[in-house]
Amino acid sequence: MVSGVKRHVGLMLMLTGLLHTVYGLIAYMKQLQPIVAEGLWNTVADGQWDRATAFWFLIFGFMLIVLGYTVDWLMKKKGIAPPVSLGWMLFTICLIGVIVMPSSGFWLGLPQAWLLIRK
Template identity: 35%
Template sequence: MIKWAGWLITLFGAAHTLLALTLEKAAQYAGTWFSGGLWGADLTAMSPAGTAWWLSLYSFGPPLVLVGLLVLWLERRGITPPVFLGWALGAWTLVGAVVLVTTPWPILLLAVILLLAGTAARTTTDAGSESLSRR
């Protein structure tokens, strides 16, 4: 379950970033981004280049890729991800679901459920094996 969660989180973040850059055409503003065009920008009156920046490279997509890869890295080493990671990602997903109902948040919610279930199952198994080894 943890491995599936890691892959879903990674793919969700990568898909968000890549689709924003291509389908939403955010990449067309790369010249503005990297030439200082956003320096001193008014965030209350966001420009198209600023909106594209926050939608793509500075969105939640790249950090989600990192979180997903971290979950996969931990899983490969037999380390259970901390339970707070699942709960925090779950709370954040639910806030996003309330604010933007028409996004694919159910995919991320599925990943959260898998992560929490896998973490709970492994924690229960680890606790049971520890008590047996103490006898």
């Protein structure tokens, strides 16, 4: 049986990913406009760190949405709690992110990871 608190982890991850993506679209608009204007294909070349940063920022947001959807689907449709190791992996990634970039949003992932870890 999946607890009610754990059930919300998938939704929280999707919300975090959505906020990350919306923020990225606004914050990196200047870098994203030429990518779109040039037709997307091969528009982030070596040495274009500003464009690469914008791209990876958005992709990470989308990946959080996918992860959250998967966690929610497992819990809601299948009644299966994700493995505790998923929580530990998310916790480790977020902790490293917090250490390297303390003023980032990695802090948001720590409580979500903790909910996945605890039984």
